[in-house]
Amino acid sequence: MEIYKQFNIEAAHHLPNVPTGHKCARLHGHSFQVTIHVAGTVNEQMGWITDFADIKTAFAPLYEQLDHHYLNEIAGLENPTSENIARWIWQHLKPRLPNLWKITLQETCTSGCIYIGDN
Ligand SMILES: Nc1nc2c(c(=O)[nH]1)N=C([C@H](O)[C@H](O)COP(=O)(O)OP(=O)(O)OP(=O)(O)O)CN2
C-alpha cells in the first residue's frame, strides 16, 4: 500500500542553462506542491504504514531549506528544474525515510515531475 503527505513550498528560482530569451532565465517564483509517497505493509496493530507525522518530521529540515528561499543558492540546486529539485529531495530524504517510494513535485498548475528514484 502507498500513503502520501503534501507540502506547499513558496520559492524563487531562475533556470541558468536555458537558451537566450527563454522566460525561465528571469527570476520568478512558484508555489511548489511536493507530495511525498511512502510504501509498505500496514502494521495491523497501528492500522497504518507510517505515521503521517513521521513523514512531516523527516521532511522538515528540507522544508526549512526550501520554503521562502532562492533555490539557486542552495548547494546542489544551482539549476533548480523540477527534475533536479525532486532528485535533490530524494537524495536528502531517503536516508531519513527508508520506505520513501515516490516524490511528486508540481511546479505550476500544469507542469511537474514524478520521481521514483534512479533504481
Ligand atoms: N522539463 C522542465 N521544463 C521546464 C521546467 C522544468 O523544471 N522542467 N521549468 C520551467 C520554468 O520553471 C517555468 O516556470 C515553468 O514551466 P511552464 O510549464 O512553461 O510554466 P507556465 O505556467 O508559464 O506554462 P504555460 O502552460 O505556458 O502557461 C520551464 N520548463
Ligand SMILES: [Zn+2]
Ligand atoms: Zn520556474
